[in-house]
Amino acid sequence: MFRKIRIAPRMALMIIIGAGGILGTVIGYNYVSARGLLLEELQQKSNHLARATAFRIEVTGYAVEKVVQSAAFMLTENEHTVAQQYDLLENLVADNPEIFGAAIAPWPKGEAPYVWRAAPPAQKLLRGDLNEEGYQYDVWDWFALPRDLKRMIWTEPYFDEGGGNALMVTRAAPVWDAEDEFTGVITSDVSLEWLREMLAQLPVGRSGYAFLVSATGVIISHPAGDLIMNESIFSLAEARGSENLRRIGQRMIQGETGFVFFDGLTDTKPAWLAFSPVPSTGWSVGLVFPENELLGVVFDFSRNTLFFGAAGFALLLMLSLLIARSISRPLQQLEAGARTLATGNLDVSLPVVTGKDEVAGLANAFESMRNDLKRYMIDLAQTTAAKERIESEMQIARDIQMSLVPHTFPPFPNRNDMEIYAILEPAREIGGDFYDFYMIDEDELCLVVGDVSGKGVPAALFMAVTRTFLRSIWQEEHSPAATMTRLNRELVRDNDSCMFVTLFCARINLTTGHCVYANGGHNPPFLLHAGKPAMAPPTVKGVVVGGMPDFTFGEGELFFAPGDAIFIYTDGVTEAMNPENALSGDAWTRAQIEKYRDLDCNGMVEAMRKALADYTRGAEQSDDITMLAFRRG
Numbered sequence: 324m325f326r327k328i329r330i331a332p333r334m335a336l337m338i339i340i341g342a343g344g345i346l347g348t349v350i351g352y353n354y355v356s357a358r359g360l361l362l363e364e365l366q367q368k369s370n371h372l373a374r375a376t377a378f379r380i381e382v383t384g385y386a387v388e389k390v391v392q393s394a395a396f397m398l399t400e401n402e403h404t405v406a407q408q409y410d411l412l413e414n415l416v417a418d419n420p421e422i423f424g425a426a427i428a429p430w431p432k433g434e435a436p437y438v439w440r441a442a443p444p445a446q447k448l449l450r451g452d453l454n455e456e457g458y459q460y461d462v463w464d465w466f467a468l469p470r471d472l473k474r475m476i477w478t479e480p481y482f483d484e485g486g487g488n489a490l491m492v493t494r495a496a497p498v499w500d501a502e503d504e505f506t507g508v509i510t511s512d513v514s515l516e517w518l519r520e521m522l523a524q525l526p527v528g529r530s531g532y533a534f535l536v537s538a539t540g541v542i543i544s545h546p547a548g549d550l551i552m553n554e555s556i557f558s559l560a561e562a563r564g565s566e567n568l569r570r571i572g573q574r575m576i577q578g579e580t581g582f583v584f585f586d587g588l589t590d591t592k593p594a595w596l597a598f599s600p601v602p603s604t605g606w607s608v609g610l611v612f613p614e615n616e617l618l619g620v621v622f623d624f625s626r627n628t629l630f631f632g633a634a635g636f637a638l639l640l641m642l643s644l645l646i647a648r649s650i651s652r653p654l655q656q657l658e659a660g661a662r663t664l665a666t667g668n669l670d671v672s673l674p675v676v677t678g679k680d681e682v683a684g685l686a687n688a689f690e691s692m693r694n695d696l697k698r699y700m701i702d703l704a705q706t707t708a709a710k711e712r713i714e715s716e717m718q719i720a721r722d723i724q725m726s727l728v729p730h731t732f733p734p735f736p737n738r739n740d741m742e743i744y745a746i747l748e749p750a751r752e753i754g755g756d757f758y759d760f761y762m763i764d765e766d767e768l769c770l771v772v773g774d775v776s777g778k779g780v781p782a783a784l785f786m787a788v789t790r791t792f793l794r795s796i797w798q799e800e801h802s803p804a805a806t807m808t809r810l811n812r813e814l815v816r817d818n819d820s821c822m823f824v825t826l827f828c829a830r831i832n833l834t835t836g837h838c839v840y841a842n843g844g845h846n847p848p849f850l851l852h853a854g855k856p857a858m859a860p861p862t863v864k865g866v867v868v869g870g871m872p873d874f875t876f877g878e879g880e881l882f883f884a885p886g887d888a889i890f891i892y893t894d895g896v897t898e899a900m901n902p903e904n905a906l907s908g909d910a911w912t913r914a915q916i917e918k919y920r921d922l923d924c925n926g927m928v929e930a931m932r933k934a935l936a937d938y939t940r941g942a943e944q945s946d947d948i949t950m951l952a953f954r955r956g
Contacts, residue, residue, distance in 0.1 A: 369580055375601045376533070376608045380518070383421055384477070384603045387494050390419055391511050392475065395496040396510060398427070405434050412438040413448055415511070423491060423514045426453055427498075427882060428460050430470070435460060439512070466508045469497040477604045480515060480543050481725065489692045490515040490551065492604070518544045522608075528616045534588065537762040538605030540572050547589065559588050572598065575607035585611060596858040630871065655906060673715045726788060728757055730924065738956075740833045741768065742888075743950035744924035746932060749893075754825075754947035755782025756893050757790055766834045770798060772951050773826045774845065774893040776867075785822045789868075793826075803828040803841035804878035807868060811843070811876070814869030823869035827891055829881075836883040836955055843868040849913065851954075853884065856915055888954035890916055890927065895948035899935050902942045907935070926950035 394415055397403075403411065411427045416438050424439030435453035440446075453460050460466050464936035466619035469478045475496040482490060495510040522533035522544050535544040540555040551557075559565075567586060574581055578600040593614040601608050689828065732744050745758045755775030763769055773789060775782040792813050800806040807828055814824070827848060829840035840860065844867035847859035864877030883889075891914070899907040919930040930951045935948065 335637065335894070337820060338631070344568070353846050370580065370597050370599070374580070376522070377495070378600070379521065380601045380608065381603055382534075384494075384601065385424060386477065387511050387513055388603060389418070390415060390422065391494045391496045394425075395475075395498050395509050397528070397652070398498045399500065399508075406798050407452055408436045409438065412436055415450055415452075416440065419511075421513055421517075422511045424512040426510045426512075427507060428463070428466050428510070430505055432461060432605050433761060435522075463642070465493045465510055469508050470505055473497060477538075479537055479539065479553065480539065487895060490518075515543060523794045525610065527610050528612055530616065531594075531612050533611070534609050536572070536609070537605050538576055542588075543606065545588070549590070556588070563591075574598070575600075575609065576605070578602065578605070578607070661891045671689075675679075705935055723761070727787060729760060734760065734841045735751040735762070738833075740956040742924040742954040742956065743770075743952070744928050746928055746949070747780075748932075748944070748948040748954065750895070750944045750947050751779050753780060753783040754778055754785045754897065756947035756949040757786045758949055758951045759790060759793070760951070760953075761794075763797075763801060763830065766832055766951075768831045768833060769786055770829045770831065770889075770891065770951065770953060772848075772893065773824050773947055774895075774947065774949070775824045777820050778947065781820065781822065785820075785824065789824050789826075793828075801830070802878065803830055803839055804863075804876045807841045807843050807865070807876045808874070811868045811874055812872065815872045818869055821870075823867040829889075831883065831953070831955070833955065836887070838881040838883055839878055840881065841865060841878050844870075846892060846894055846897065848889050849916050850881065851888040851890065851916070853886055857890075857916045857920065859862060883955040885955055888920070888924070888927075888952060890931075891951045891953075892904070893947060893949040895944070895946035896935065896950065898946055899939050899948070901939050902943050907938055 327688040353625065390550060394411065397411065398408075408427050412427065413423050416422050424437065426437040428435045432454060432509050437451045437453050438448055439451075465476075465478050475494065478495065480490055480492045491512050491514055492511050495512050496511055497505060498507045500506050513852075518535060522535065522548070526531055526532045532546045533544075534542060534546075536556050537543050541552060542550045542554050542556065543552070545551055553724050556575065557569060560568035560572060567584070567589070569582075571583060571585065575598050580599045582597045585594045587594060593613045593927075595614060596609055597612070598607050598609045605783075642814060649673055697883070728747055729745070734743055735741070743760055747754075747756055747758060749756065755777060756770075757773050757775075759769075759771040761769055768839050771793060773786070775785045775789065777785075781802050789810070796806050796809045796813075800809060807826060810826075824843070825845040826843040827840070827845040828843075829838055831838045840863070842860075842863055842865045844865060847862070849857040850860055851857055860881055861879050863879040864875075866874055897907055897909055897912050900905075915934045916927075919927045921935075922930060931950055932948075
């Protein structure tokens with residue numbers, strides 16, 4: 324009769340009977356509730372203290388920011404001699420005790436005035452020139468970042484030897500003239516020694532402490548001086564293998580506010596951490612409260628609870644063992660059968676469990692699973708065979724497609740009046756891109772690059788049809804525009820799938836360098852003339868081929884001097900995506916071509932292939948990539 328009751332009610336009934344009287348005196352002690360109330364109160368107080376501390380730092384940073392901003396404005400509005408610049412810096416440092424030193428670094432480089440406080444106990448201001456002895460200040464972050472970002476910045480903290488090896492941070496702002504031209508950078512160096520004293524005075528308990536990290540997680544202030552500027556919160560997390568510390572560091576440098584459990588920076592003593600950002604600098608303040616101090620009352624409560632509950636839990640353990648024994652025997656049999664199933668023997672006998680409880684349901688589920696696995700193995704074998712057949716056919720289709728485009732280079736080894744090199748990399752097994760080139764006669768060469776809409780098998784079939792039509796029509800027309808006009812009519816006819824192809828077609832006279840071309844909605848290629856930047860050819864009348872009936876294509880003319888080149892490509896080059904889903908784009912492509920324009924055609928294409936691989940960094944290829952380079956000899 325008892326076996327017919329389901330496992331959960333049976334266990335609950337037996338535990339309640341055994342534990343009801345034993346744990347009656349223990350229920351009044353609510354550890355979780357007391358601990359939660361204490362932590363809630365601590366969270367409110369510690370978050371308020373962390374925000375107040377961050378605000379105090381922010382106020383100092385804001386004051387320095389206004390001083391630097393005002394000085395930059397004065398330099399923009401009025402021209403100053405070098406002597407006046409020294410006077411301006413001297414007044415700035417003298418009137419602002421939180422500033423250790425200030426500098427004006429001109430651009431182009433010249434005399435760079437710098438005024439700073441002498442080391443204690445002297446109370447005078449010193450002058451110097453940052454440009455002396457070949458100091459390359461234009462490559463340092465405090466100069467390069469304001470110039471490139473066109474805004475005021477805080478540098479990462481550093482130890483300044485001139486300031487008595489004190490911890491410093493620099494606020495730097497760009498300076499512009501009346502025509503908004505960059506003329507230099509003005510800086511203020513701020514000592515952070517006052518932070519140590521302020522953080523040391525915070526009320527964080529006997530063994531608690533406060534620390535400060537930079538925007539990159541570097542320790543700026545900490546009671547352990549050897550950590551300052553020598554370690555970051557991430558290096559400490561790595562050294563200890565603490566994933567929790569690493570997550571906390573990420574939240575701190577991202578400017579979040581929080582109150583979390585904390586296992587220490589240099590030890591593993593449990594504690595609680597309240598942190599808050601300093602927005603203007605990107606820093607973050609952390610206040611550490613040791614758990615043994617915070618929860619001392621709760622720990623005393625826990626010890627009393629443990630004393631009174633130990634005997635009750637001992638009796639409860641005995642009752643639990645009785646409960647487990649009532650259900651363990653059939654489960655042991657079921658486990659043995661399951662282990663045999665795991666070896667692949669799907670014909671093993673499973674125990675028959677009577678009743679209506681969970682164990683019986685589990686046994687029935689295993690039986691059903693075994694039958695399902697048998698059917699699945701049969702289906703899997705059939706599916707695997709079909710997949711292998713499809714993959715084999717797709718590989719054959721890829722080999723056939725690649726054989727349709729020229730793949731022997733150099734294609735005309737006996738000619739020294741030209742270079743040609745091309746590659747085709749489908750995004751899938753097969754794709755819709757293609758290229759072609761062939762000699763029309765002894766002096767004239769035809770170049771074609773195309774990109775069919777879509778991918779996969781349909782695009783590959785449309786590509787093969789397009790290439791066949793193109794070669795056939797070219798033998799009769801010889802003109803790129805006329806050839807593309809006839810090809811358009813042929814592709815539009817019976818094109819129920821509404822597919823189309825973009826084409827760039829050119830005829831080049833290798834003797835004279837004269838070239839005529841037509842463009843059917845294709846990416847404009849890059850012309851590489853000696854002494855000129857890479858540029859697109861003049862636009863001619865044209866749309867995608869196969870999309871609009873009775874369209875007449877226009878034709879343009881070019882001239883290739885010896886050494887001039889053309890780089891033709893498909894949109895798989897300009898639409899390559901990196902792991903952040905950012906497209907390479909036309910500007911990036913043009914910049915790469917400029918870098919490799921002096922290479923031979925083979926080197927140019929292979930360098931572009933490598934540049935694309937470096938840009939995408941292993942991201943999945945989103946479109947077919949075709950590149951063809953031609954240079955007149």
